[in-house]
Amino acid sequence: HADGISFLEGMRLLAGTPLQTTGSVSDDVLQWSSVTSGKWLTEVLQQIRDPNGIQGCEPGVGLQATLRPYQADGVRWLWFMTQLGLGACLADDMGLGKTIQVIDLIVRLKESAVSATSGKKSVGKQSHGTAPFLLIVPASLIGNWKQELDRFAPQLKVFLAHRSECDGATLDQIAKDPSKKLAGYDVVITTYTLIRRATWPLDVHWKMVVLDEAQAIKNSGAAQSRSVRKLKASGRIVLTGTPVENQLGDLWSLFDFCVPGLLGTVKQFRDFLKNMTKSQDSGGVSALRKLVRPYILRRMKTDPSIVPDLPDxxxxxxxxxxxxxxxxxxxxxxxxxxxxxxxxxxxxxxxxxxxxxxxxxxxxxxxxxxxxxxxxxxxxxxxxxxxxxxxxxxxxxxxxxxxxxxxxxxxxxxxxxxxxxxxxxxxxxxxxxxxxxxxxxxxxxxxxxxxxxxxxxxxxxxxxxxxxxxxxxxxxxxxxxxxxxxxxxxxxxxxxxxxxxxxxxxxxxxxxxxxxxxxxxxxxxxxxxxxxxxxxxxxxxxxxxxxxxxxxxxxxxxxxxx
CATH class of the missing domain: 3.40.50.300 (P-loop containing nucleotide triphosphate hydrolases)
Structure with a gap:
């Protein structure tokens, strides 16, 4: 509704964590009012919590691998969040296969885009155009991502934007007209360092930006964190086995990238945490958890139902x-x-x-x-x-x-x-x-x-x-x-x-x-x-x-x- 509240404001109110940015929801209103989700939002939240029930996505089709059941659920969840136009944080425990879930998502979304451009009915609502997917990874993982993409999705055309993999002249040519030079690729892989130093990635509207080991941007004021947040994309996903490394403040930078505005400004979020800590407000922790939970999918190796055969x-x-x-x-x-x-x-x-x-x-x-x-x-x-x-x-x-x-x-x-x-x-x-x-x-x-x-x-x-x-x-x-x-x-x-x-x-x-x-x-x-x-x-x-x-x-x- 034109005079109503935004989706993110509604989610904050539903969680009991307003973090209001406009003053439109005053404290006296919060004291006597209550917020409940309507039918549509209730159904959406239920699907987010139970990805197995999501329809319209067939994980593993066209992938040169067999996904484990929890990995297929992860692909459905990422796909569903993408169709809603929402960012997502895949925070599975280290070693559970976040890489292959993202690769399968890329395959799903590429097939969806091909279906749409060929005149068939598109799977989902969010348009992803023809721009490449951008994967930003630590330098030590470039080879690993390329190897996994070649192994599991050889049909994808991948470009490695790093001087260890291509000469400087090629990167200089791309910088002159990145959208044109990269148009034939499905996936571009680069590093946090290049994103910090180069400006050409900012000139492309990427199909999706995926951050691997996303704790690299936990410091919101660091140059690479600021550069990453400036990127333009139709979808945003962060991958991390440790969404909170040292302090809850780490969450702000991750979420300001993948769901901008959800946690307010960095000052508002810090003030919220400071007040919560000062008053020892356990309800504040609960409200914060409720607010971010729909955007985080986390499975642990210690859960026998996830990986029953992992050794001790x-x-x-x-x-x-x-x-x-x-x-x-x-x-x-x-x-x-x-x-x-x-x-x-x-x-x-x-x-x-x-x-x-x-x-x-x-x-x-x-x-x-x-x-x-x-x-x-x-x-x-x-x-x-x-x-x-x-x-x-x-x-x-x-x-x-x-x-x-x-x-x-x-x-x-x-x-x-x-x-x-x-x-x-x-x-x-x-x-x-x-x-x-x-x-x-x-x-x-x-x-x-x-x-x-x-x-x-x-x-x-x-x-x-x-x-x-x-x-x-x-x-x-x-x-x-x-x-x-x-x-x-x-x-x-x-x-x-x-x-x-x-x-x-x-x-x-x-x-x-x-x-x-x-x-x-x-x-x-x-x-x-x-x-x-x-x-x-x-x-x-x-x-x-x-x-x-x-x-x-x-x-x-x-x-x-x-």
Whole structure:
């Protein structure tokens, strides 16, 4: 109705979360009024909640694969949301096959468009024109998406808009007239970095924009997040296994892309969260969940009805001691920092604390990483000794291993050490490895029996890769964010895994790492609620006394057993 409210305002009112942007719904009205959905909206919401009942979409037809039942439901749900002109967030647990669901959706929508242009009755209401679908992915996943598209939908014509896959001259030509140059393609794959740097993607009205690992835009003020939100498209989908990584505020940027306006402005949403937290309003969390739930489809691997045959995953904490050299250097670093804290404040103090945290983590890994030396004597690191203990039985059973570290500088030393334990070399993947080579490394690890381990920096390979040949995962050092660790673990624990997966999380006793581990476990239990910002920020805001207590060395616990 011309003088009524918008669809999004209605959805907010129905959820009890007005977040009004125009003042048209006043507080006194909200106090005495109630909102219920009419027949049409009730039926729509029922279909969104139960995708199995959606008519007009036949998942899997024309796809070179057989979808699992929950994947077919996912395709129906995405298709239905698209026909309604709504964005969607596919937030299935990592490893459940979000990629193949999106590929099948593209096939469905292409067939629908072909049917419409050939004069037949179109399936659904939303028009998708002839422009390509745009997939925006991390650079490390370009090859994986191309491989999956070629495998499951070879009829689709795909262009890779990345300098690792095409020359600069080709991209320069596309930039001059992107709509014309890309008209013959069904799918264009590019990266968040290109979207941030190039302007030509803004000149195309895309059939649909799909963001993979969409947590990449969780920071609403970041340049790549702003660039992504400027894209023009008939449909928008975000894919993420972790819709909330650190805090509920992460939701705003995701939803401002896929359902613009649903959560109001960023200021309104932050004020809403602030008031909800201040008043400890559990009803506010419930209302927010009700508001976003129609736009999110999330299935978990822990649900036996989804994947009844997925093997078990067991997580163990490996407590490591410190060598005498590590302990001496640790206490000296704390002593030096304590003196510097007395004369530091503001930005300088924050920088000092962050630098200390990184250096302590490096020292817990190996004193030579901390000292920027190249020897890496295994006897000088409790973690290296523990890694040998963990890996020797893995070697005897001829099983495969993934080792994750957040430091690129640790990858080669770890690989050299493990080559001695396994008596054969493995593979290494970090940010300096060319994108074009990464797919071959994954293939070697998956297919070759003589490749026993894969050392990976989390930033380069912690998402998207399929490494189910591994039945063991080692987190050599820890991230603040449990979601990042879980994503890395799920390179092995995903669909296609036939063996039980054992996850080894290394922690140096009596050190900063042990307290980080405690924070991670506490944070994981709050992952679905309002979470504070990163652990680093929490430590920078501690008083000097609190900070020094947190990082202090408990010598009795920390020292290696003789």
């Amino acid at each position: 995953k067991t997580e163990v904490t490996v407590e490591c001691g410190l060598s005498k050299k590590q302990a001496v250097l640790y206490e000296k670093l704390i002593f030096d920092v304590e003196k510097q804290l007395k004369t530091s404040d503001g930005i300088q103090r924050k920088g000092l604390v962050l630098s200390m945290l990184i250096r302590l983590k490096q020292l817990c890994n190996h004193p030579d990483q901390f000292l920027d030396q190249r020897v890496f004597d295994p006897t000088e690191s409790g973690k290296f000794l523990s890694l040998r203990t963990v890996c020797e039985p893995i070697c005897e059973r001829q099983e495969k291993l993934l080792v994750f570290t957040q430091f690129q500088s640790m990858c080669e030393p770890l690989a050299e050490f493990l080559a001695g334990v396994f008596r054969k070399p493995g593979l290494v993947l970090h940010g300096a490895v060319p994108v074009a080579r990464r797919k071959d490394l994954v293939r070697q690890f998956q297919e070759r029996d003589d490749v026993p381990f894969f050392v990976i920096s989390v930033k380069a390979g912690g998402t998207g890769l399929n490494l189910t040949a591994a039945s063991h995962v080692v987190h050599f050092d820890r991230w603040w964010n449990p979601a990042v660790e879980n994503q890395a673990t799920d390179r092995a624990y995903r669909i296609g895994q036939k063996k039980n997966v054992l996850v080894h999380k290394f922690v140096c006793k009596g050190t900063l790492e042990e307290r980080i581990d405690r924070m991670i476990r506490d944070k994981q239990s709050l992952a679905d609620d309002v979470l504070g910002e990163g652990g680093e920020r929490l430590l920078t805001e501690m008083s000097d006394a609190e900070l020094l207590k947190f990082v202090a060395l408990d010598v009795t616990r920390a020292m290696l057993d003789d």
